Each structure stands twice: as structure tokens, then as C-alpha cells.
Amino acid sequence: MLRYIYGSELHAHPRLADTMFRDRTRQFRDRLNWDVRVNAQGHERDEYDEIDPLYVIWQRADGCHGGSARFLPTTGATMVNDHFSDLISGVTIRIPLIWECTRFCLAPKADGRVAAALMLGGGELMRGFDVKQFVGVFDARMIRIYRRVGSSPKVLGTSGTGRDAISVGLWDYDPADRVQVLARAGLSSAVSEHWFARAFGEKPAQRVLRAA
């Protein structure tokens, strides 16, 4: 199921949190060779995990992490503004309608449905909270991963070349995507809204979808 959990509430989900931070170590340190910090518990955590971000997590039936992404409003501290604004000519993105999405991570053997479910979760945040766009930082290999899950960002700026290239990009919200993402995730609209309501106590607004 999809969970929406603030960092300060992760302690109530120890197994989920533990497996999420371990899977992040596997993906970002071991597979992508990013220069990330891993603590004594084998958890990949950075400073943005400490400022109470909102995580969207796919929780498997056994209670473990299946995939996740991390969200922060760009009006507060973000990775893009703190460390990567030189990629976009020094521009600071501080806009209420844009949230930052980082640490998109899939557990080993997670299939396309998990990736689609995470995209669905991101889309529900946009729909429910009037977020127009997500901004993120990613390297060349992540672009491939995003393309595979059918959610390629619009690249705003890049530094470096080839495998070492790092980019800042934007994801737009298109309500028409929701139907396709639901289908790819193998989930119904009702169950997604139920999970959202479970986390936030209210349904994302019932918006009329534009006819395709």
C-alpha cells in the first residue's frame, strides 16, 4: 500500500523506515556510486532527512519498503537551492506551488507497478495539495530510470557529461496521466484515495478529469 509519512512520524514504522534507508544505501551508494553518507545502521541519510520531509512509500505486504520518494516544499530548505542552483544559472526556486522530490528509490526486484504506484502517490500530493510541479536533482542514470517508469522530467540545466552529468529538472502535473498511472500500478482510484485519506484525513479533491 502507499503510505504518506512525515519524517517525524517514521519512528512509528520502524521496519518500514529501516528497510527504506537500507534500500537507499543499496541504490545510491552501491548501485549508482553516489557519494552519500551511510550511518552505522547501514542507513543512507542526509541533512534533508533531518528536517521532517514527507515520504511517499510503497509498503509491501510483508511490511518492508518497496520504493519511496522524498518531498519538501521549495519555500523551505531544499537540495536544489542549497547545492545545485549553479546548474540553473544561480536561480533559486522558492515557489509555493513547487515541491522538491528527491531520493526516488526502488527496492531490489521492485517491478514497474511499484514505480507506477510511487508516481501515483506523487500525483496525489499534487492533486490534493495544489502542487503544480516537482523539482529534482538527478544524474544521467536516473534519467533512464525515470524514462522506464514513464515520467521523464523537463531538464532545466545540466553540469558534466555522460554518466557523470547531473541535472535539475521539473515534473509537471497532468490530470489526464492519472488514469494511465493507475492502470500501470494495477490500482483503483478508490483505493488510492482511501490511502491518501488514511494519511491526511481527507480525500484529494474530486476533480473532473478532462475527457481524453
Next chain:
Amino acid sequence: MGMKANLRQLLITLDRATELSALQDTIVALRDHYDVAHMVYHWVSADGEQYGCGTYSPAWVQHHVEQDYLRIDPVIIGCFQRFHPVDWKALDWSGKAAIKFRSEAVAAGVGNQGYSIPIRGPRGQFALFSLSSTASDDEWAVFTERNRRDLLLCAHSFNQKALEIEVNRMPEQVKPLSGREVDVLTLLAMGYSRGQVAQTLHISEHTLRAYVEGARFKLGATNTMHAIARAVAEGLIVLGGAARNARGDWPGRSDAAE
């Protein structure tokens, strides 16, 4: 579908403002524009100091402060350090203190419905923009659905202006403490000896010293006592231990729920 012309005009006026009094004038006009019972912009600093503007009666505001309702108010507890808009119905109003608070709020004319937009600003700044009303559930659902996008922009316009005018209120940049550093400082602040803290956390005193040093460095403190004082002032630790893990992260939440 654009914003209504008079709303846009109000936000332009707000944007040009250079005095705090303009925030108050704008929020009154905005309340009238939306025809709701009340509207409040509220900057809450980590030490519980409040600042803002709004249309609540002065008597209610004073009562809120005197009673230290920051510790009880489900809106503040439920929204503190969050960043998604919240209908007040989604909050926890079940505690004894919350029930009493609610009846007092209704009696003070706050209304039975509400919608709050929490805002995270730079360097851990936190503010809340709220509207309240006496509408029915259905009316309120229609209202918030129709206006939530504009309200989000209003909320951030107020915060932007408040940040501009009140630059001096911005906290100095403080690096966030690690979980272990918070644990150590919290226990020390509670009066545990170093030995007791090490034992409680199952770490050596040597390791404990490393955590204290780490925290001291991040806080720019000269000694352990100074580090504790700064951590408390910055809201990085909360006295009372268990309160740190309380849902909503508001000092005193657990006391209030009893």
C-alpha cells in the same frame, strides 16, 4: 480561470506594503472578500513566541496566549512543521483539553469550520494561515475546494511580506542535529549525568562525548550547557523527553492530552 479582480488587487496592495499595519488591513479585507468568520496569519517561532495578524477578537487572542493554548490548540499541534493544507475536521479534537478548547473557541466566535495552510519558510521558519467559518460541512467543502488554490497563494503572500518586514526575526542558520545528538542533549537537559545518558543509550562515555562535541559544534556553543540552551531555544530539543516523539512535534502535547 483567473483570480477575482478584487483579490488580485488586495494581493498587489499587500505586495507593496512596507508596514506591518498593512498586513492587518489586508487580512481584514481578505476576510470580507471571502465572507468567512475569521482569517489569521500566524508566525510561530520554535520557542512558542507568536506573531501575526488576524481578525479574531482581541479578547480571544489574549485568552489564547494567557492560557498557553499553543500547547492545546489542535490546529497548531496538527499543523506544526507540516506543509500540507489541512481541513480542521481532519485534526484530532478528541482529547479532554481539545474538547474544552473547541467549545471556548466556538463561544468566542471562531466558528465550527476551519482550513489551515502551514508554511515552511527559510531556515526552519514556520507560519500558519487559517480561515474559519460557521458554514455547514457541505458548504465548507464546496468553499475550500473552490478557493484552496487562491488561498494557498494568499497564505504565502502574507508570509513573504512578513519575512520581508520582519527580517530581524529570522533565526540564525542552525545545522540540524542528528537523532543521536538530540537524544544525548535531551537527556542531559533532563538532568541525567553523562554516565546515566551513556547507559540509557547503550553507548560508551567516549562516544557520548563525540555526540556532545558534534552538537556543540553545530550549535556554535561554547560548552555543553550552552549547547543545551541553544538547542532548546532553537526548538531542536524539547524538554520532557517523550514529547520529542509526540505526533505533531509540539512541546507539551503529551501533557495537554492527559
